């Protein structure tokens with residue numbers, strides 16, 4: 001089996017997150033979910049939520065699905081990197097992404113979501129594509145959509161082709177040669193942390209020399225920006241007129257009309273270059289002439305994160321073989 005579905009920016013001006021249409025249950029209920037390789041819970045806004053916590057999201061109503069079954073006495077609770085959170089109970093139902101169906105997928109129904117989820121009216125929930133060891137369902141943890149689908153897939157892979165301010169694609173079960181140029185460079189993945197953790201071979205700022213240095217980080221489709229060690233940030237932003245690390249805005253900001261260098265990172269011998277336009281991420285507040293950078297410091301996170309600002313510069317293969325690997329190609 002294979003599947004292919006759109007990755008649609010939730011905001012027309014800034015790539016805060018991407019959502020993908022999925023079908024759940026019988027008859028199918030279509031929701032738009034944020035595919036997140038940095039977590040492993042599949043949860044949705046549901047009919048169990050108080051109306052006060054719903055603001056335009058589409059909800060999943062298990063009672064309206066003839067194939068929904070409650071997973072009795074199972075609950076879940078999750079908190080994301082930005083402090084947003086949700087919790088609830090668990091059903092199993094048919095779950096389809098771009099023509100690829102998993103029967104008896106655990107669909108975690110929200111009974112409570114934090115205000116940041118309520119405010120994000122274009123996200124109806126998340127599909128975790130991390131390793132199933134991170135799933136929060138108790139007393140028995142559940143498998144991700146990818147783990148459930150893998151045995152039925154032509155190849156045990158999914159690919160991310162995210163795009164700057166436009167619609168990209170998530171493919172499941174096959175690698176579309178038309179979506180990239182040159183070759184795909186695969187590197188090992190350390191699955192122990194439960195994320196797609198790999199080691200980049202170094203970086204370069206603009207047209208400067210490549211600095212060969214191992215950067216351990218995660219490929220996280222659910223994170224908007226790139227978070228790297230302070231030394232790399234200093235090397236980058238010292239090339240940007242008027243750039244400062246702002247306590248007010250919680251990161252590097254600069255005048256929106258400043259000229260920005262590109263940023264290149266290494267995958268083995270291969271090089272992926274993030275264009276400067278991706279790094280001038282967004283005005284700090286609507287209409288401001290001060291912009292927030294797409295590269296920020298990971299010093300407060302304890303982990304380096306290659307989020308959407310990096311991922312959308314490449315075609316990325318999440319290969320769920322034994323052992324799993326991650327592949328990067330230019331496009």
Ligand SMILES: O[C@H]1CN[C@@H](c2nc(-c3ccc(C(F)(F)F)cc3)no2)C1
Nearest residue numbers: 036038039080081084116117120222223
């Ligand atoms: O936890 C790490 C795993 N991947 C990262 C992630 N973060 C979110 C997220 C999505 C939507 C929202 C909200 F709608 F604004 F509330 C908040 C966070 N999804 O994946 C961080």
